[in-house]
Amino acid sequence: MALVELRNVCKSFTKGDQTITPLDHVDLDIEAGEFVSLMGPSGTGKSTLLNLISGIDRVDEGSISVGGVGVTELSRGKLADWRARNLGYIFQTHNLIPVLTTYENVELPTLLLRLSSAQRRQRVELALEAVGLTDRSNHYPSQLSGGQEQRVGIARAIVAHPQVVVADEPTGSLDTKTSEQIQVLLQRLNQELDITLLMVTHDAEVAAIASRRLLLDEGKFVEQNVDTPLKKS
């Protein structure tokens, strides 16, 4: 059984008097430990797919299960509990809490788990070490560069040891050099910590770092051969 399973998932939006269906009865399996990149033109439903898998948006039809849990069946409160334990979310715009320090931002998800303060401290320190920000733990987001903020966002996403981490354009707001650093970091997380990653990106070069590439076009997934050079969408 795959770690993430989408079956017959359908999602539509109404814009004015038009109905747009970015996801039209799609199926997808993601195995544990995979690093999947998802590309596609704007408005094809890439971010919507991440939101559905994360349970912050609801499907119109179909079902999604992650680690055997029917995400589509859970209430809003139970979904929050499930996300706290099983899902890490990396945002394009980092979305750190501005009043909290680096350490406190990373610590936030661990406060929702049953951990002793020593265990919590250990996890936060390990996550900060993994993203190379131990020396910035007392800095506030306003005192960090864009790349450092994104690394804090990544540390926050992995600190609870989730089953799956989803990343929505994680390099979208970064310059080329910082973007490369983040790509290396994501690859390391996948390879060294065996974290299952699903990443949405516009950038073909960024998508190329994944072990499996998918193209979402007209509501359907198209598997891309990893040996095929990708064009920028």
Add this chain to the structure above:
Amino acid sequence: MIKYVIKTLWRHRTRTFLTVSGAAVAMFVFCFVGSVQEGLNRLSNGEDANRSLIVFQENRFCPTSSRLPQDYANQIGKIDGVAEVMPIQVWTNNCRASLDIVVFNGADPEKIQQNRPLQLVEGNWQEFESRRDAAIVGKNVATRRGISRGDQFSIGNISVNVAGIFESNVPAEENLIYTNLNFLQYTQGLDSAGLVTQHEVMLQNNADPDRVAREIDQALRAGPVATTTRRKGAFQASTLADLVDLIGFAHWLGFACVGLVLTLVATTTVMSVEDRMKEYAVLQTIGIRPLRTLRLVLTESTLLCLVGGVAGTGLALLALSLGGFAIGAEGSTIAFRPSFDLLVYGVVVSLGLGVVSGLVPAIQAARVPIVKALNQP
């Protein structure tokens, strides 16, 4: 998570400070009004309000216009149910409502000591009993007027030597100045030799106050001056009737203050939550439950109200304890005193207001449409 709430409040410290200040001012007024209400309730429901009677000249209101023969005390004393009678000459500097009323009660020092719950904090009874122009002054009057033991205190035609300062567990007593009955009767301008303003009648434990009051008025009807006898509580409520209306109005002012705090804190919290909808969406994406988000916002509004409320209540109690404030009319006074009840009331109201004022923004934050909020710039 409390750290998050406190840091959020600290981050917007100007807004926080202004809201807390607003809440503090409103709760200050609320507690002040509450103390007036408490003072009035003490007068009409106090221990002696129903166990002693006041015999006053019929159809007279201001103490200067009531002139009863002093020897009525003998007749009253014979009525069944009467334990003791204390003739009192009252003099006041102002018969109308005033915030700085000075009321002299002239009575037999021995009876004052027996029947009034007074405790001298300065001076001694002996000096009061032995000097004709000696007076003991209530703590509130002494604070308000800056009077100390040994001072010569003069007002109108009355000039007394302060033999002591007293406090009492009946706050209204602390607004009085006690002198010897003879001294006040012979004061120039009063010309009250053999006359008193009122007789205070202490009842026996099992006596029915209304029956005794009726019998007193009946017995004295044949005398040179007709009387009206009422329970002490009713008498005081009647003499302060105009003030009671004003205090009733002030009560609404207190409610207006509560409304003000509610609106102020609710507005601040709504603004704060609307500014941070994306933050709440991020928190819920991380795994914070909607109910916990609701609690975060409620904690924020409750902290604002509680800090402001406790500060306002504390300042009000401090001002009440240091100021010796009182309002009076026609010789009766209402003392504004700090009390434990007022403190508890202030804190509980602040707490309740904090929860109520945060309810709408808390629901907004808990029900934030996550995807829409995350897509905000």
